[in-house]
Amino acid sequence: MHSKTKRSLSELIFDYSNVLLMLVLVAITFYPLLYIVSASLSDPTLLAQHRGLLATPLGFSIDAYIRVIQNPSIVTGYRNTIFYVGAGTAIDVTLTTLGAFVLSRRNVLWKEPILFLIIFTMFFSGGLIPTYLLVSRSLGWVNSPLALIIPGAIQTYNLIIMRTAFQEVPYELEEAAKIDGANDFQVLVQVYLPLIKPVLAVMILFYAVGHWNSFFPALIYLRDRNLYPLQLFLREILIQNQTDSMTTTTATGDVQMVAETVKYATIVVVTLPILVVYPFLQRYFVKGVLIGGIKG
């Protein structure tokens, strides 16, 4: 894109300040995460006495992690979240794929009005209260995992991205499969899905991350703590400062110090699974996937 010819002085200055600026941005973005990891592995007493920045753990202790994985709330939350992520993502991706595929086909008589009604919901919706009444009263899903899985199953934006991906597959492939006697469902599963695997992978990631990080539906629909996802327990620990359940066993003087490292360890335990997975899918984000959003 850029010439290999000699850069002018002003361009050199621009390049260097650009790199510098990017380094600052990287530092601002990355440092809080590094701090949390380092603090979580630090010795609680040293950390409590320490003031200021931190690049590596002070001393070394995995006490906090042991406390976190022994905490029944975290264990329950983890189990529930894994269930919500698994079941939710499976349903989300299935429904989104079906909708996107059908609405990408040619010669479907009712496609136009259906597409309009679907896109309309991106710009106008019934809002929180009617949805809340529907789910909690009409459907009676209070304290039901269904309330966390079904109501947000299709994100219309994702459906449009996927529809664009299906549209880009040459139509001849469908015709060829049809001549071989395949029905529409077989065309989707055997011909089209394998061809849009990268988009499918990104959809799975988007929906899975959405479920993993979601807390609001659980907050309003669940009363039973045994059904709580991780994020709700996390809210108690981080924001409402209830680390009691994890600190009661320590000698009273140490409670506060341990609580700090436990908080950081909890963040790591809850966030790490996603941060580990996502870089592997990163290359798909720009290429092809979000372009669907622009074109669609």
Add this chain to the structure above:
Amino acid sequence: MATAEQTVQQTAGRVRKRFAGLKPLEIVARDWRRNKYLYLMLLPVILYYFIFQYVPIYGSVIAFQDFNPAKGISGSTWIGFQNFTNFFQSFYFGRLIQNTLVISLLDLVLGFPAPIILALLLNELRWGPFRRLVQTITYMPHFISIVVLVGMMVDFTAKDGLFNTLISQTVGGQPILFMQKPELFPFLYVLSGVWQNIGWGSIIYLAAITTIDPTLYEAAMVDGANRFQQIRHITLPGITPTIIILLILRLGSTMAVGFEKILLMYNPLTMQTADVISTYVYRKGVLEADYGFSAAVGLFNSVINFTLLTLSNRFSRRMGDTSLW
């Protein structure tokens, strides 16, 4: 979005041509015979949108009722615009509008351009691996949950937290209780949002940049254009349609500041600047069970959002040829 419109029209044209000379009922019957599998596959999707999108839209008529859940919509008393006038006359009305606007406009000014600038700067990085590193790192915060983000803010801004320690070591003075200062709330909300979303938001612009014809740059270099001129006259115009589409959407949600993050961030001390329309709806409806009233506030908000979206779309269509529909 504009191309979605075109494909819809093309399909309509093709369908009409195929069925030329047939009676409407025959058309429907033929379409069903041909596409019944497709319609069966679409059925769960239609059910989903009907139940979870259109039933709530119908349900928002309780905004015009003294809604009693035991009696349902058909049994509750209709009270016209009473819920709306109650809201307009309440003490909260002015404060909620003001808070929503302040937070939203601050986000428009700081949050909207940030990813565009980042995308332009990333595009100018010459060394690929460094660029990918910057991308990987800046996308990361997007995957952090709001609960963790707010938890980090609470922890870092605490009296003996990271921020105050750094301030006392460099500038000195009393510790600042960031999360308890109403005047700081909009900034904390918006800046934490920029931190979380600047990288992720830049992806769509980077994608748009990749669609720019490379020969434009070659021609510009032959003409002696320097890098700034190339950014100014090729890259920026190349992504302008994307910017406009996203700006229309963004303006359309000027009054739609979400409740999830604020719900976790606010406290009685910051309520006076932090309480926005959506958090008020949540408190009135979900916590206080004042359904008709809160649905009215929510509907008022939805209608404003939709109007803003339509207006900004119309404005953009008049100014150029970029529009959502």
